[in-house]
Amino acid sequence: MKVLCFLVHPFSDFPIDQTRRMLFLIQMGFAMQCSICLPLRFPKTPLSLHPYQWNPFKGSPKNQRMLLSAVNDDRNSNLASAKKRKVVEHVCLLKAKDELSEEEENDMLDHLYTTQYQMGGVVAISLGRISDPNPEHLTHALYMRFQRKESLDKFYANPFYLKVLKEHVMTYCHGLINVDYESEVEDEILSIFRKGEDFNQGVEFVLLILFNDGVLGNLAEHALASLASLMLGSPSLIVQFTHGLNFNPSSKEYTHGVVVRFRSVEAFEIFIDSKEYKDVWLSEFDPIVQKSLSLHYSVDPVGTEIM
DSSP states (O other): OOOOOEEEOTTOOBOOOHHHHHHHHHHHHSOOOOSOOOOOOOOSSOOOSSOOOOOTTOOOOSSBOOEEESTTHHHHHHHTTSOEEEEEEEEEEEEEOTTOOHHHHHHHHHHHHHGGGTSSOEEEEEEEEOSSOOTTOOOEEEEEEESSHHHHHHHHHOHHHHHHIIIIITTTEEEEEEEEEEEEEESSHHHHHTOSGGGSSEEEEEEEEEEOTTOTTHHHHHHHHHHHHHHHTOTTTEEEEEEEEOOOTTOOSOSEEEEEEESSHHHHHHHHTOHHHHHHIIIIITTTEEEEEEEEEEEOOSOSOOO
């Protein structure tokens, strides 16, 4: 019998009610198994189960606890020294027109999703409607992973993609932001291709950062390393995370990108609301960040209704 052990972090002070604990345990214990994630058809009402606008400075109730699972302790201890594989991450954030219909939204997302089958180099993909309002008024997000920069360059120049962008995306949108960066993941097939039970569902969290001029060296890297260390210590909440320097020549509004796959909405909220995360942001990022943008969207398992 597998025994799940949960550790209460001694430095947290956030309450989590018993119902929330039970729901999170159920999600952890009975996650559906599937090798791919497909986009759902989206109703016009927002999909967020718990509407949430991230604010790293927001106060929180006392005595809240952040739960870290001990199930993956052995895996976590070996993760830092595991063999790594370089990957290239592509994030495209869209600003859809206000009057976008459900049919138009499905047409746009369907064509974006199927681009992976029309060209080589795409090893992972997720997309969806952004769950909450944001200062940039972005409405939808597309995430793709490529094995190398050359594959991303071919993607941008591919006639099929350019046609999709012209006829099925910009027809419905009035702006977009592209961020591309190189990062590393574990050198094993499930991690590289984001396949298997762990990637079947959850929440995709995108964080874009513009560091102040002159701090793109040690200070910025130290801040990102502190965030990575915190995420590495939360395997019960986070499946995978990557971060890197944005090298997209057409979009220098943000210098760095971060993509995090959380196991569930519950896991996302526990981490974002945690004292540890807020402390890292306030101490490491806030003094050296000119601006930042955070958003998230749900990744649903194959099931009820697919495009």
